[in-house]
Amino acid sequence: MASILLPRILEIGAGTLARLPEVLTTLQSRRPLIVTDRMMVELGYVDRVREVLAPLDIQVEVFADTVPEPTASSITAGVERVREGDYDALIALGGGSPIDSAKAIAVMGRHGGDIRDYAFPRQVNEPALPIIAVPTTAGTGSEATRFTIIADDHSDEKLLCVGASFMPVAALVDFELTLSLPARTTADTGIDAMTHAMEAYVSRKANPYSDQQALAAMRLIGPNLRRAYHDGQDREAREGMMLGATLAGVAFCNSSVALVHGMSRPIGAFFHVPHGLSNAMLLPAVTGYSIPSAGPRYADCARALGFAAATDGDDDANRKLLDALVSINQELQVPTPADFGIDRDHFFQVRHTMAEQALASGSPGNNPRVPDAAEIVTLYESLWA
The missing domain is CATH 1.20.1090.10 (Dehydroquinate synthase-like - alpha domain)
Known part of the structure; x- marks a missing residue:
């Protein structure tokens, strides 16, 4: 017996980034927060997302301080941003690290606690902020998984967190976003x-x-x-x-x-x-x-x-x-x-x-x-x- 878990919305193919407004409308999101890293800002990916969302006439803010191989401390500012704001969705833009960071931020921003509170073998299934994953690498598959990996700063241990809470609600898998990868x-x-x-x-x-x-x-x-x-x-x-x-x-x-x-x-x-x-x-x-x-x-x-x-x-x-x-x-x-x-x-x-x-x-x-x-x-x- 197998229990299958998938994103509710999965768009695949060239140009699917353009479907982002439709996805946000479907999810009734009017105040999303883009979770990404500095490189995505510098390379113009965040601007591309903003251009795509311009017709919706909605306010889009950005948290761009995620880091490669995310740690508990690296997501703290993102968690605080979500807890202080009134965001109704997260747009996770980038490779596996920004998407993994967004997953943890979506859960901890809603429920608080320490990342160790969510580590395996706990199954984390509580409702969290919905995540729309926009991967820019062909690698982690994090856009379609119920996992995230966050390191404990004190022990240098990478913690595996598992559960439906970490599954993106939607994923836009656009290979054109990978054409400039080194x-x-x-x-x-x-x-x-x-x-x-x-x-x-x-x-x-x-x-x-x-x-x-x-x-x-x-x-x-x-x-x-x-x-x-x-x-x-x-x-x-x-x-x-x-x-x-x-x-x-x-x-x-x-x-x-x-x-x-x-x-x-x-x-x-x-x-x-x-x-x-x-x-x-x-x-x-x-x-x-x-x-x-x-x-x-x-x-x-x-x-x-x-x-x-x-x-x-x-x-x-x-x-x-x-x-x-x-x-x-x-x-x-x-x-x-x-x-x-x-x-x-x-x-x-x-x-x-x-x-x-x-x-x-x-x-x-x-x-x-x-x-x-x-x-x-x-x-x-x-x-x-």
Whole structure:
């Protein structure tokens, strides 16, 4: 049995940003707050939203102080802004970090408290301010998920928050907003989306619905990831990646992520590695560790991604999958932890803490091969091999 959760309104395709006035009218919103970051302001995205909303003749204010890899302190000003204002919706504009920030702001602005009050295993289902997500990257799928990730400033732990309260009411998935993304962001967010689809498919919580979304996502991401990285103006590749990322979000929202994400969050929290990049660092090693417990499933991933032929047996397909994951990291110039600038001694000093935090998130328990803390430590160490 599966319980499916989706945005109430999901607009997909070129130019769907223009549907924003109609969406606000449907939601009877007259005073939305745009939640975004400084880069979206500087690049003109906020002005584009304002231009689209001009015919509605409504007052649109902006909170542009979200940060990459959001923390409890980084969203405090946004929470206070919502609690002091009379906003009736949030327009979450940007990549995963602004959208994740908006989700937490929508809940805490309505209900107060500390972010730890909302952390997993609590299921947060209280009514919150409605969110209209406008993603500008093809990666997190946050526009279609009931999750948000916010770091605790004091412990450097990334907290997973789960529940219907964090699901956007509407999402406008317009691939044209990704055409100017730099190659590095394209790579990191694209591998993040691929990881979502793979983990949703091999997860112990996978179900027939999530399987179909995950396979469809992989069929879009596999042939388009490299193309979008090498040519950001490739509209066909950008469209494939954007739809693939959203479908991957739908897939893992309705199953779960697994060990890669569980191990990725502590790396991001301790060393400020962007989420998609830390996923990319981990994906080959964790996939190799996990294949023995879900060989047929990983082989399906290899075929859906186009890394193996339909006629390949499972062993051959999985060998090609591992080769392809390593090759993609090389081609897309994914740095190792050392190349990123992480201090090896510090990494090894905190590896046991990271392993405990990974387990506490719950995600490793969804993996087809469930590790203990010692095995996670070994996987962390393998990143330096």
